[in-house]
């Protein structure tokens with residue numbers, strides 16, 4: 800199985816979720832948020848196509864990572880290959896974060912995305928809204944974006960946010 804990535808996977812990030820993380824930058828995003836920081840990741844023809852098995856091998860060989868973060872681009876445009884990677888990461892004991900421009904409620908209508916979500920611990924959802932840009936909103940660009948407890952949310956079929964990240 801293949802996945803389209805924007806670039807090589809990034810190790811040792813401390814800004815894309817808690818702890819030291821490996822970030823998988825997927826290529827392709829339909830949202831076109833104004834002032835997006837990664838416009839080069841929007842094209843569905845850009846980046847590079849790699850084997851999911853090679854991504855997994857690289858993660859298996861990484862040391863000292865607390866978790867994996869899927870970012871982009873929008874990982875929810877490639878839910879099945881992301882799910883395959885996430886599934887292996889769970890076996891390795893890594894926690895999984897995922898950024899998306901979709902809302903959790905929209906993803907509930909997409910069966911493949913729900914399958915991927917079953918392996919995700921925290922979902923940062925919603926488009927980047929420049930008018931709501933905030934430096935106090937930890938791990939996200941704007942206040943409208945929620946950090947969702949995916950396990951609890953799938954159970955309740957509605958978004959449940961992690962309390963510690965709620966912006967007042």
Ligand code: SF4
Nearest residue numbers: 828831832835872900
């Ligand atoms: S969802 Fe993310 S990558 Fe896509 S346009 Fe918005 S900020 Fe950029």
